Amino acid sequence: MMRSRAITNKLYSSYLLTTSKSFPTSSSIVPPLLVKKFNGSIFPQFQGCKNNFLFPRVYMSASSALLNEEVRDKGIGLLKAVEDQHGGVIVNMEEPMDSFVFASLLEASISQWKRQGKKGVWIKLPREHSNLVASAVKAGFKYHHAEPDYLMLVYWIPTTPDTIPANASHRICIGAFVMNDNMEILVVQEKNGRFSGKGIWKLPTGAVNEGEDVCTAAIREVKEETGIEAEFVEVLAFRERHKSFFQKSELLFVCMLQPRSFNIQKQLSEIEAAQWMPIEEYVAQPFVRENELFDFLTKVGLSKLSGKYCGFSTLLTSTSSCKKSYVYLNKIDAAHLSTSKPHQT
Amino acid sequence: MMRSRAITNKLYSSYLLTTSKSFPTSSSIVPPLLVKKFNGSIFPQFQGCKNNFLFPRVYMSASSALLNEEVRDKGIGLLKAVEDQHGGVIVNMEEPMDSFVFASLLEASISQWKRQGKKGVWIKLPREHSNLVASAVKAGFKYHHAEPDYLMLVYWIPTTPDTIPANASHRICIGAFVMNDNMEILVVQEKNGRFSGKGIWKLPTGAVNEGEDVCTAAIREVKEETGIEAEFVEVLAFRERHKSFFQKSELLFVCMLQPRSFNIQKQLSEIEAAQWMPIEEYVAQPFVRENELFDFLTKVGLSKLSGKYCGFSTLLTSTSSCKKSYVYLNKIDAAHLSTSKPHQT
Numbered sequence: 070m071m072r073s074r075a076i077t078n079k080l081y082s083s084y085l086l087t088t089s090k091s092f093p094t095s096s097s098i099v100p101p102l103l104v105k106k107f108n109g110s111i112f113p114q115f116q117g118c119k120n121n122f123l124f125p126r127v128y129m130s131a132s133s134a135l136l137n138e139e140v141r142d143k144g145i146g147l148l149k150a151v152e153d154q155h156g157g158v159i160v161n162m163e164e165p166m167d168s169f170v171f172a173s174l175l176e177a178s179i180s181q182w183k184r185q186g187k188k189g190v191w192i193k194l195p196r197e198h199s200n201l202v203a204s205a206v207k208a209g210f211k212y213h214h215a216e217p218d219y220l221m222l223v224y225w226i227p228t229t230p231d232t233i234p235a236n237a238s239h240r241i242c243i244g245a246f247v248m249n250d251n252m253e254i255l256v257v258q259e260k261n262g263r264f265s266g267k268g269i270w271k272l273p274t275g276a277v278n279e280g281e282d283v284c285t286a287a288i289r290e291v292k293e294e295t296g297i298e299a300e301f302v303e304v305l306a307f308r309e310r311h312k313s314f315f316q317k318s319e320l321l322f323v324c325m326l327q328p329r330s331f332n333i334q335k336q337l338s339e340i341e342a343a344q345w346m347p348i349e350e351y352v353a354q355p356f357v358r359e360n361e362l363f364d365f366l367t368k369v370g371l372s373k374l375s376g377k378y379c380g381f382s383t384l385l386t387s388t389s390s391c392k393k394s395y396v397y398l399n400k401i402d403a404a405h406l407s408t409s410k411p412h413q414t
Numbered sequence: 415m416m417r418s419r420a421i422t423n424k425l426y427s428s429y430l431l432t433t434s435k436s437f438p439t440s441s442s443i444v445p446p447l448l449v450k451k452f453n454g455s456i457f458p459q460f461q462g463c464k465n466n467f468l469f470p471r472v473y474m475s476a477s478s479a480l481l482n483e484e485v486r487d488k489g490i491g492l493l494k495a496v497e498d499q500h501g502g503v504i505v506n507m508e509e510p511m512d513s514f515v516f517a518s519l520l521e522a523s524i525s526q527w528k529r530q531g532k533k534g535v536w537i538k539l540p541r542e543h544s545n546l547v548a549s550a551v552k553a554g555f556k557y558h559h560a561e562p563d564y565l566m567l568v569y570w571i572p573t574t575p576d577t578i579p580a581n582a583s584h585r586i587c588i589g590a591f592v593m594n595d596n597m598e599i600l601v602v603q604e605k606n607g608r609f610s611g612k613g614i615w616k617l618p619t620g621a622v623n624e625g626e627d628v629c630t631a632a633i634r635e636v637k638e639e640t641g642i643e644a645e646f647v648e649v650l651a652f653r654e655r656h657k658s659f660f661q662k663s664e665l666l667f668v669c670m671l672q673p674r675s676f677n678i679q680k681q682l683s684e685i686e687a688a689q690w691m692p693i694e695e696y697v698a699q700p701f702v703r704e705n706e707l708f709d710f711l712t713k714v715g716l717s718k719l720s721g722k723y724c725g726f727s728t729l730l731t732s733t734s735s736c737k738k739s740y741v742y743l744n745k746i747d748a749a750h751l752s753t754s755k756p757h758q759t
Contacts, residue, residue: 155606199551202565206544214660215560216581220547221660232683236561237582237662238624261500279583279663280656306726306743311625315559315566317582318624320665338577362731362741368751369743378747381651381726386707396707398651398714399744402723406713 148178155232157189158182162198172204179208183226189233190224240314241277242321243287246370247299247328253345255328257294260341269356270346282395284383287324295343296334299326303382304397305369308362323366325373325380493523500577502534503527507543517549524553528571534578535569585659586622587666588632591715592644592673598690600673602639605686614701615691619666627740629728632669640688641679644671648727649742650714653707668711670718670725
């Protein structure tokens with residue numbers, strides 16, 4: 070199902086076309102006094118009020134139909150939108166706008182999109198235009214996703230079930246299995262979270278950043294939490310968990326790393342303590358003994374160290390759009406296959 | 415957001431009634447078992463988020479009795495909030511509120527939280543209270559994430575770098591490698607997306623739903639797109655890709671499935687055509703030949719069929735919170751390990 074990516078690509082390329090083209094000619098004909106009076110008397114909140122100065126009063130008072138005709142003659146009657154390749158439209162609100170003006174233009178625009186048989190309507194609202202959120206919701210829009218600096222809303226026009234792609238659904242985390250030549254495993258005690266203050270020694274763990282590779286995240290987390298330099302060896306296993314993070318799902322990749330330095334410098338902000346711990350002491354902890362998964366994965370890690378287990382290691386390839394991309398697979402079993410094109414890392 | 419004075423007064427009155435009910439001794443009326451701490455951790459052990467938003471309405475009165483009395487005398491309240499486990503507070507706006515009232519309460523509340531040395535402040539705003547978004551943004555809040563029916567905002571009080579956990583960062587997709595006994599591979603042509611109308615026969619693919627297991631999603635997508643019943647065998651490999659979906663990252667799991675039915679019934683909405691295609695015809699497509707990854711993964715799939723490759727299959731285990739959880743690993747290599755606790759599927 071390639072729909073989601075297709076929408077995204079179209080969406081972002083489309084934004085480039087719409088930059089600063091919204092409502093180009095309105096600012097020069099505003100009666101400031103009228104607008105000021107209008108602001109104070111109607112809007113209970115202040116966001117965007119200054120933006121009223123950018124719009125002629127006629128926008129604020131006209132019915133959508135009349136507004137539509139009047140302003141269409143001026144070429145500025147509907148919200149600036151671009152089509153996506155799935156029969157929908159995308160509005161990127163890059164310019165400030167009074168919320169009442171926005172509501173009128175949105176109503177007129179939706180009428181037009183309905184006549185045109187459009188399906189999904191996307192509105193990207195930068196945080197600085199949060200004064201427009203309530204108007205979009207009032208018009209029937211739902212939230213799709215949000216990032217620190219913008220909110221994406223979406224509205225499905227047809228009466229048929231929507232085919233709107235879901236928001237990001239998962240968080241990816243890593244757990245690092247790092248052992249030195251003395252059969253000591255690298256462990257930490259965390260300052261926060263449910264293990265805090267319990268004296269539990271656990272593997273370094275952390276979240277994979279957006280845009281970060283799993284193998285890179287494992288190396289980064291080990292370095293951040295313990296100061297240890299290490300090389301990624303392979304993914305020993307991964308585990309699924311649901312409703313673990315704002316109701317999202319989570320994949321935890323247990324990665325084996327080969328240490329390249331041994332002097333521990335623990336992270337001050339998140340780590341209470343870090344050490345190289347004899348493996349028998351680590352597995353003897355009730356926390357490990359009583360958790361079937363931790364217990365089993367420790368055995369897997371030790372099996373890997375003795376050469377009796379093969380997980381997934383990385384193969385650097387290119388995507389169809391020529392971006393470098395890591396593939397994780399059993400390279401030992403795949404060694405007999407032609408890898409003339411994929412480049413081994 | 416336009417609101418008449420009458421509505422404003424009504425909302426304000428109902429708000430005061432609400433606050434007066436739960437004001438002075440609210441903390442004492444909370445059943446301790448219900449007051450779970452927010453566990454907004456960046457660590458993979460993060461759990462139980464749903465409960466964080468089911469708290470009784472509680473005021474931050476514990477260490478601010480004086481301020482509470484002052485504001486009570488003035489008829490001004492503080493926003494209802496509960497503490498999280500990381501030195502922050504959570505406000506869940508369950509009741510409607512005028513944006514003016516919200517803005518003043520938020521200002522007073524932030525002042526108090528600053529005095530108390532609080533760190534992250536979370537505000538969950540159901541979509542029906544979108545009139546409050548602009549006020550929160552004006553107070554300095556950023557968006558954290560959004561789902562169709564709510565927006566989560568967050569504000570970091572200290573001057574130190576924030577430790578706010580990231581939003582969901584990934585989308586998980588599957589590609590299904592399904593072959594019958596005639597060495598024919600199950601392939602589809604999609605109606606939408608970048609492969610649309612190009613006559614390209616590709617593996618069934620799709621997004622893993624929130625809360626859905628990878629192995630289950632592979633079976634579901636094959637059934638939805640082709641009508642074929644199949645059993646999950648294993649993950650042959652997975653691929654990372656970044657900035658692929660609203661700038662999020664994506665993990666694509668290439669899964670081998672064993673077909674249990676063979677009569678194709680294509681999905682009308684998304685699939686243009688579906689068929690069992692001789693494998694040599696599939697790999698002869700320029701689309702496959704010219705894409706090093708598709709070409710290589712096809713070889714991996716065929717190697718698996720000939721018993722020369724082992725990917726990751728599922729092991730059903732329990733999390734520390736006793737929820738069932740799938741672990742994916744090389745079960746052939748791990749067969750010699752004790753699996754007395756993890757239950758094989």
